[in-house]
Amino acid sequence: MVSSIRIWKNQLFILLVYLSGFITVSLLFLGFILLLSKGFQSLSLEFLLSPMREGGISGGIFYQILGTLILAITTLFIVFPLSMGFALVKSIYIQKAFVKKTMELFLYILNGIPSVLFGIFGFFFFVKYLGWGKSWFTGGFLLAMMILPTTTLALSEGINRISSEYIENGLALGMRKTQIIFSIILPQSFSSFLSGVLLGLARAVGETAPIMFTATIFSGATIPTGVKESPILSLPYHIFNLVQESYHPQALSNAWGSSLVLIMLVILISGIALPFRLRAHEEAKV
Amino acid sequence: MTNLHSSKVLSVKNISVSAGDEPIVKDVSFDLYSNEILTLMGPSGSGKSTLLRVLNRLADLESKLNVTGDVTCCGKSIFENYSIYFLRKKIGLVFQKPCIFPGSIMRNVLFGVRHHLKLDRKEADGLAEEVLKKAHLWDEVKDRLNKSASILSLGQKQRLCFARVLAADPEILLLDEPTSSLDPHSTHEIEEALLEMKQTKSIILVTHQLAQGRRVSDRIVFLSSKEGVGRLIEQGSVEDLVSCPKTKELKRYLISEV
Numbered sequence: 001m002v003s004s005i006r007i008w009k010n011q012l013f014i015l016l017v018y019l020s021g022f023i024t025v026s027l028l029f030l031g032f033i034l035l036l037s038k039g040f041q042s043l044s045l046e047f048l049l050s051p052m053r054e055g056g057i058s059g060g061i062f063y064q065i066l067g068t069l070i071l072a073i074t075t076l077f078i079v080f081p082l083s084m085g086f087a088l089v090k091s092i093y094i095q096k097a098f099v100k101k102t103m104e105l106f107l108y109i110l111n112g113i114p115s116v117l118f119g120i121f122g123f124f125f126f127v128k129y130l131g132w133g134k135s136w137f138t139g140g141f142l143l144a145m146m147i148l149p150t151t152t153l154a155l156s157e158g159i160n161r162i163s164s165e166y167i168e169n170g171l172a173l174g175m176r177k178t179q180i181i182f183s184i185i186l187p188q189s190f191s192s193f194l195s196g197v198l199l200g201l202a203r204a205v206g207e208t209a210p211i212m213f214t215a216t217i218f219s220g221a222t223i224p225t226g227v228k229e230s231p232i233l234s235l236p237y238h239i240f241n242l243v244q245e246s247y248h249p250q251a252l253s254n255a256w257g258s259s260l261v262l263i264m265l266v267i268l269i270s271g272i273a274l275p276f277r278l279r280a281h282e283e284a285k286v
Numbered sequence: 287m288t289n290l291h292s293s294k295v296l297s298v299k300n301i302s303v304s305a306g307d308e309p310i311v312k313d314v315s316f317d318l319y320s321n322e323i324l325t326l327m328g329p330s331g332s333g334k335s336t337l338l339r340v341l342n343r344l345a346d347l348e349s350k351l352n353v354t355g356d357v358t359c360c361g362k363s364i365f366e367n368y369s370i371y372f373l374r375k376k377i378g379l380v381f382q383k384p385c386i387f388p389g390s391i392m393r394n395v396l397f398g399v400r401h402h403l404k405l406d407r408k409e410a411d412g413l414a415e416e417v418l419k420k421a422h423l424w425d426e427v428k429d430r431l432n433k434s435a436s437i438l439s440l441g442q443k444q445r446l447c448f449a450r451v452l453a454a455d456p457e458i459l460l461l462d463e464p465t466s467s468l469d470p471h472s473t474h475e476i477e478e479a480l481l482e483m484k485q486t487k488s489i490i491l492v493t494h495q496l497a498q499g500r501r502v503s504d505r506i507v508f509l510s511s512k513e514g515v516g517r518l519i520e521q522g523s524v525e526d527l528v529s530c531p532k533t534k535e536l537k538r539y540l541i542s543e544v
């Protein structure tokens with residue numbers, strides 16, 4: 001009978017879907033358990049709040065956390081206006097389909113560039129050519145460039161989801177374009193935008209490649225005092241170095257601890273994004 | 287009745303609208319006089335809503351739609367001699383389907399007007415009360431002005447949109463089936479309000495209820511829809527059109543109405 005074969009195929013397929021879902025989730029879970037068991041022992045308040053000593057063998061990771069936070073906040077401040085401007089121009093001001101498609105293509109290409117290329121480009125262009133030097137600002141700028149596609153696409157997706165009725169009603173009430181942008185478009189796409197920004201940021205804080213040549217050093221930096229030539233320490237680069245160069249068991253254990261902190265930071269940022277993501281879905285249903 | 291001293295406020299001349307190659311409305315001409323209610327009738331799909339959208343310039347700026355012909359308002363072309371923002375304040379359009387912005391009832395009432403006028407708190411409250419009363423919604427919402435507007439019933443939303451348009455105090459009102467979701471009593475109240483507003487405004491009313499047209503309007507413009515294209519086939523006073531329709535389309539419309 002045909003139908004019984006179809007039912008059988010259907011069930012096999014469902015089984016495969018569940019199986020692959022299960023494999024992915026359990027790999028993720030195993031990784032996290034491993035990280036937790038290895039990293040937890042070096043975790044303490046002192047570890048979080050004191051500066052590194054003896055090249056990472058002892059002491060904590062205070063300035064690494066601070067540096068990563070500085071990078072994240074800089075990225076946030078740069079990516080916010082840039083992607084907002086970009087998305088508004090793309091979704092509202094430009095009517096020509098060809099230009100829109102070209103901009104979209106540009107964003108997808110930017111999205112596909114390996115992060116190490118951002119690092120190399122940033123090093124030659126910003127650090128050397130423009131003379132910004134290794135600095136938190138250069139790093140934040142590059143990370144912002146790196147997540148710009150994610151945030152811009154999230155915002156324009158949010159904008160495109162706004163029912164054209166709202167815009168039409170605003171126009172019919174005699175509102176100008178800027179008034180419509182500020183009282184209809186931005187408020188209504190803000191949740192998808194914010195969730196896009198936070199998810200992009202969660203990815204950016206874990207990146208090593210774009211910042212290792214442009215923003216961060218392994219030791220000797222504390223709180224930045226200027227914009228140019230003021231490098232910082234950072235969690236990803238710290239982990240990278242401890243694992244690379246040290247055979248000391250304590251250094252390795254500190255690397256696990258730092259990794260756990262970094263992962264928790266990423267989870268925290270994604271966690272903040274979650275309610276906005278849900279609200280954006282909620283709004284899309286209306 | 288249109289009195290002899292009233293003047294033309296809006297003059298629609300040979301308006302045709304098409305979407306790409308598909309004609310929607312063809313060669314429509316009529317006038318609107320001051321202090322009159324003109325009813326636009328016609329079968330579904332004959333282009334009534336589209337015509338209203340031409341009049342406050344939503345249609346000709348839509349890239350898909352192609353509008354030819356002219357509309358003059360007080361003798362000047364709306365396409366050439368008006369700032370689009372000024373025109374839309376002067377000609378208010380209440381859409382067929384109510385659209386409520388996220389936020390409170392108060393926010394919705396003041397949504398457009400707060401960009402045009404600098405209102406302090408007291409003036410804003412006063413204006414909101416005034417227009418909500420005119421739209422016969424005040425009693426139902428006066429205790430929850432700061433609550434979300436999205437929970438209102440469809441008929442309440444319709445009146446809220448009406449109030450929102452009234453807030454800008456337009457000289458010409460375009461109403462697209464403003465009572466389609468209302469009970470007879472609220473319908474009656476809105477009709478009373480329209481008759482009162484007629485003292486200071488001119489109104490184009492789209493309705494499917496012939497009885498409503500008879501109750502409130504001075505003149506009727508009837509559109510037919512042949513092969514999907516709307517054409518103006520008859521216009522005149524209510525009595526003339528109802529008692530002796532000249533075209534078979536209107537006759538058929540009138541018969542099925544009863």
Ligand SMILES: Nc1ncnc2c1ncn2[C@@H]1O[C@H](COP(=O)(O)OP(=O)(O)OP(=O)(O)O)[C@@H](O)[C@H]1O
Binds near residue numbers: 305335351382
């Ligand atoms: N933007 C548009 N693009 C393409 N076609 C359109 C557009 N707007 C309206 N039309 C078409 O124009 C015709 C008239 O539509 P319109 O909404 O004006 O009719 P109506 O007379 O208001 O009908 P109803 O009484 O049902 O409200 C319809 O066939 C519709 O599909």
Ligand SMILES: [Mg+2]
Binds near residue numbers: 334335
């Ligand atoms: Mg309609």
